Structure formats: structure tokens, C-alpha cells
Amino acid sequence: GENVEQHPSTLSVQEGDSAVIKCTYSDSASNYFPWYKQELGKRPQLIIDIRSNVGEKKDQRIAVTLNKTAKHFSLHITETQPEDSAVYFCAASISGGSQGNLIFGKGTKLSVKP
């Protein structure tokens, strides 16, 4: 089955700096890669996603890149702010049919210091 590895497990940056979180997946059939942000005690919130027919996607300060050949994808956050502090999870799934369960990485705790 699919396995998703996520690095680093913790990341500390100064406000205004960039943060990069990397994930690798094992199943070449996976074609949908969402990123979720989870603040303490709250639900995971979808922040951005990418499908396998696209190499990069941006939404304001957040971007995701996908390398299908290497089977890895990354989250980039620019101009980080204290409110970006949270745990970020990457996930992979095979979407397009009626299935599509998400396989998550173990998470990255991002701390943005003012």
C-alpha cells in the first residue's frame, strides 16, 4: 500500500523567512496530494492541493511542487507569519474513482518566531 514520508518533523523559522516541508510517496498510482494545517485542538484544514497533471500550484504565500518521477512533493510558505505556526500534514491518494482515502505523513510542527 501507499506510504508517505514527511520531513522535517519540526521546523523553526524567523518571521518573514521561508519554510519548506518535503514529502515522498511510494505508490506511483497516487495522483492527488493535499496539504492540511492543523492548529492545536482543531480540525485539519485543507490549505492547498495538487493533482498529478500539474507540476506546481500557488496560492498567495503558499506553493506546492510535485515531481512525479522522483515521487516527491513539497510545500513552500514564503514571508512566514506567527499565525502560520501549526502542524502541517501532507497526504497522498488515488483520486478519480469512488475511492480516495488519504494516506498522511506524520506531520511537521512549524514554529514561526516573531
Add this chain to the structure above:
Amino acid sequence: DAGVTQSPTHLIKTRGQHVTLRCSPISGHKSVSWYQQVLGQGPQFIFQYYEKEERGRGNFPDRFSARQFPNYSSELNVNALLLGDSALYLCASSWKGGGPTEAFFGQGTRLTVV
């Protein structure tokens, strides 16, 4: 539009007891998935239901079962509770009639087994 709602929000049970968790998906969503999130880990897939049929099952024992009702709401049942079942149980809904959509999570049910 209401988001995914789960009940109850918190629950304390004794080892050996049985528990039922409930989830109402976003209006129009036909798929409900259940995840277990242990503290400090990413969500782990338990079940997916689509149009009232089980479409996927994760690596969980038979003590875990679920069902989906005609209105697309869902229940997760866990029998013979163990201390290790203590976790945040998340429900996610997705899949509108026209095709797959992003998965949106409910706020979760925090289950504590004592």
C-alpha cells in the same frame, strides 16, 4: 453551508465498553471517511463509505465497524475498547455528485478510554 459535524465532541469510556461516533457530511457530499489520529501523529485511515457502501478499509481490527445511512450520515462503532483506542476520531466528507472533491474534516471526537 454547514461543514462536517461530529458528535459527541468528547467521550470517556471504560475498557471493554462499546462506543458509537456520529458524523454528518457537508450537504451534497456522498462519501464519508473515518480517521484515527493519535496524539503527535498524522490521521490514519479507518474506513471510507460512498453511496452507503464500504469502499475502503484501513489496517484496523474487526472491533471497528461503520455504516452510512441513506442521508449520507455515518456512524463509527468500536467494540471491546482498549486503552490504545484513545485518540481523536476524525470524519471527512467528499465527493459531490459530479465527481471527486477535496476532503473536509469535522472537528473530531476526542475519545478517552480509561
